[in-house]
Amino acid sequence: MSSRRLLRxxxxxxxxxATSMVVPVASAENAELASRFTLGVLxxxxxxxxxxxxxxxxxxxxxxxSRPYETQTAWLVENSDDLNxxxxxxxxxxxxxxxxxxxxxxxxxxxxxxxxxxLNYSILPGNHDLYSDTPESEYSTTFPVSRAQQNETFQExxxxxxxxxxxxxxxxxxxxxxxxALGWRAPQEALDWAQSVIDKHPDxxxxxxxxxxxxxxxxxxxxxxxxYGQHLWDDFISHNDQIFLxxxxxxxxxxxxxxxxxxxxxxxxVLQDYQMAYQGGNGLLGLIQFDLxxxxxxxxxxxxxxxxxxxETLNQFDHVLLEGADSWSVDMDFAHRFADFAPHFAAGEAxxxxxxxxxxxxxTKGYQEPQIDPGQLPQNDQDYPVVEGxxxxxxxxxVTADGKKLGDGEAVPEGAVIPDVSGxxxxxxxxxxxxxGSVGAQLEDVTASSDKHELSSDTGSxxxxxxNENDKGLSWFETAADAAAxxxxxxxxxxxxxxxxxxDDFDGDNHWMGAIARxxxxxxxxxxxxxxxxxxxxxxxxxxxxxxxxxxxxSGDTAGTSNWSHEVPKDEWLHVAIVxxxxxxxxxxxxNGAPILRDVIDSRGLASADAPWLMGAAMWDGDPTxxxxxxxxxxxxTHGALPKEKWLSARVHEDAQPQPGVSxxxxxxxxxxxxxxxxxxxxx
Numbered sequence: 001m002s003s004r005r006l007l008r009x010x011x012x013x014x015x016x017x018a019t020s021m022v023v024p025v026a027s028a029e030n031a032e033l034a035s036r037f038t039l040g041v042l043x044x045x046x047x048x049x050x051x052x053x054x055x056x057x058x059x060x061x062x063x064x065x066s067r068p069y070e071t072q073t074a075w076l077v078e079n080s081d082d083l084n085x086x087x088x089x090x091x092x093x094x095x096x097x098x099x100x101x102x103x104x105x106x107x108x109x110x111x112x113x114x115x116x117x118x119l120n121y122s123i124l125p126g127n128h129d130l131y132s133d134t135p136e137s138e139y140s141t142t143f144p145v146s147r148a149q150q151n152e153t154f155q156e157x158x159x160x161x162x163x164x165x166x167x168x169x170x171x172x173x174x175x176x177x178x179x180x181a182l183g184w185r186a187p188q189e190a191l192d193w194a195q196s197v198i199d200k201h202p203d204x205x206x207x208x209x210x211x212x213x214x215x216x217x218x219x220x221x222x223x224x225x226x227x228y229g230q231h232l233w234d235d236f237i238s239h240n241d242q243i244f245l246x247x248x249x250x251x252x253x254x255x256x257x258x259x260x261x262x263x264x265x266x267x268x269x270v271l272q273d274y275q276m277a278y279q280g281g282n283g284l285l286g287l288i289q290f291d292l293x294x295x296x297x298x299x300x301x302x303x304x305x306x307x308x309x310x311x312e313t314l315n316q317f318d319h320v321l322l323e324g325a326d327s328w329s330v331d332m333d334f335a336h337r338f339a340d341f342a343p344h345f346a347a348g349e350a351x352x353x354x355x356x357x358x359x360x361x362x363x364t365k366g367y368q369e370p371q372i373d374p375g376q377l378p379q380n381d382q383d384y385p386v387v388e389g390x391x392x393x394x395x396x397x398x399v400t401a402d403g404k405k406l407g408d409g410e411a412v413p414e415g416a417v418i419p420d421v422s423g424x425x426x427x428x429x430x431x432x433x434x435x436x437g438s439v440g441a442q443l444e445d446v447t448a449s450s451d452k453h454e455l456s457s458d459t460g461s462x463x464x465x466x467x468n469e470n471d472k473g474l475s476w477f478e479t480a481a482d483a484a485a486x487x488x489x490x491x492x493x494x495x496x497x498x499x500x501x502x503x504d505d506f507d508g509d510n511h512w513m514g515a516i517a518r519x520x521x522x523x524x525x526x527x528x529x530x531x532x533x534x535x536x537x538x539x540x541x542x543x544x545x546x547x548x549x550x551x552x553x554x555s556g557d558t559a560g561t562s563n564w565s566h567e568v569p570k571d572e573w574l575h576v577a578i579v580x581x582x583x584x585x586x587x588x589x590x591x592n593g594a595p596i597l598r599d600v601i602d603s604r605g606l607a608s609a610d611a612p613w614l615m616g617a618a619m620w621d622g623d624p625t626x627x628x629x630x631x632x633x634x635x636x637x638t639h640g641a642l643p644k645e646k647w648l649s650a651r652v653h654e655d656a657q658p659q660p661g662v663s664x665x666x667x668x669x670x671x672x673x674x675x676x677x678x679x680x681x682x683x684x
């Protein structure tokens with residue numbers, strides 16, 4: 001047995017203990033035999049590298065007993081023979097912070113799995129892999145030419161700093177293919193080199209990989225990126241007929257776009273980037289099948305890491321396979337497509353099964369879909385755990401004006417009150433429309449609603465109609481200047497909870513919005529802090545639809561830190577919990593009970609500028625800004641790190657009714673809403 005096959009056998013044995021029940025998929029053996037092979041695709045791995053380091057608490061290993069990057073490369077090695085996979089491509093952003101040696105060490109070990117098994121691969125730098133004007137970079141040090149030469153397919157590298165590019169030639173089904181891997185926004189001299197490569201091999205079909213080619217909008221539509229992809233198409237791809245497939249990442253999401261080049265021939269352009277998915281990508285990778293007999297290119301998006309997570313850790317954000325825009329099929333008559341430059345191109349012997357179906361069988365073998373506990377519906381508006389140490393518990397569903405509870409759809413007048421039901425007197429009132437920053441605001445910008453998260457025992461919520469910060473003035477609620485909650489610093493830790501829904505018309509291109517903030521400026525709390533105009537604490541939604549908890553601690557890292565979620569869906573209620581544990585000095589975020597990836601280490605307490613709490617906007621330079629667009633439900637902050645059974649989503653009444661099935665906010669989240677929509681920004 002060869003050393004390569006022996007290593008794969010050992011890896012297969014090591015992974016044989018994967019979890020549970022088989023998910024039915026189409027059988028590879030039922031497909032008609034054809035000439036087929038596959039190509040492995042590793043999209044942006046930046047967060048896999050970052051959060052597997054000691055500096056970040058090695059969160060993957062700590063939570064799941066494995067790391068996604070290593071699991072991806074090990075799976076590709078284990079199954080490359082079974083999937084007839086001669087080659088793997090990496091799309092760049094190998095790491096997140098290029099000046100952190102530990103991240104490069106993680107990437108080094110993960111890619112070494114391919115090398116030790118003899119599975120050839122290309123790699124290229126993304127924008128997150130570059131950081132200096134020094135004579136060499138960590139990318140070129142970790143992945144030098146000498147390392148690339150370990151691949152039997154390697155031919156040559158263009159070695160300009162920060163634009164390192166390389167090309168490979170691999171053989172499959174009796175035919176040769178050229179892979180051209182272009183470095184970050186390859187400059188003209190790199191494109192000149194790339195052109196010389198194609199000119200030296202005028203009869204080879206070319207697969208071009210680059211970190212950035214396609215972008216994606218909020219509706220999941222993909223298009224050439226204005227910053228680079230359009231230029232690359234116009235000046236290079238379109239007039240090189242040999243390029244029939246391009247693959248890129250950088251912009252968060254997945255999809256494909258078939259375009260005609262200058263010769264009237266199809267070019268399949270692929271976007272695949274899952275860094276904003278749950279757990280920084282959740283181990284998702286691409287498998288592209290080339291069916292030379294039937295003339296098809298098939299993409300399958302799958303996660304070998306999800307299939308190996310401990311069963312008890314799985315939740316509604318875990319998907320072993322993605323469908324829709326993520327997995328697709330495109331017709332391409334290869335012999336006809338390549339006729340002008342490779343007239344002798346022909347399919348190999350028709351003796352291969354459907355490798356896409358086989359990959360699905362492999363990744364789902366022994367896997368059991370998570371059985372999501374949807375929780376129990378509240379029996380009444382008091383069916384929640386009352387917690388000693390509660391500082392404030394605001395219930396927007398019980399908003400009143402002149403002592404009268406507002407009805408569904410009623411506009412909320414100035415001075416309307418969101419009650420603090422903790423008994424501590426921290427009520428919030430709607431700020432007058434004449435207040436700073438509110439010019440242009442209307443009463444009907446905020447309305448009462450009976451809509452709420454089904455696990456909230458409040459009777460409703462408040463809805464803000466702002467489209468973006470430039471459309472209207474701001475409308476917000478705030479505590480009184482002398483409210484007791486204003487000065488609390490929570491040095492014994494805290495648990496902050498809220499229920500929020502992002503409006504379906506949220507526009508990420510024009511909006512960064514705040515839900516709840518602590519007023520004042522963090523620069524008044526900590527001297528010399530960066531961006532001192534920021535508030536001491538704020539729950540916000542970024543233009544990429546990430547939930548952000550940004551706060552200044554009272555001890556530990558007081559420079560201002562942020563928890564970031566994965567990309568969350570629009571028009572669906574979310575329960576958000578932020579837990580500061582004083583014993584570990586950590587701040588963890590949970591979305592619908594699932595732990596997010598980018599948490600905070602070395603942080604305790606919540607600094608105060610002795611200013612009010614605010615709902616419906618963020619703060620900047622002492623004034624409200626970035627208005628909320630959507631709904632906000634009940635919100636509570638308590639002393640101490642609360643376990644889940646004490647959260648507002650938990651029940652206390654024994655006669656509370658189980659939900660009649662997995663609740664809609666858990667079951668209706670498709671891969672497209674969680675992974676591929678609303679993200680038109682660059683990699684962050």
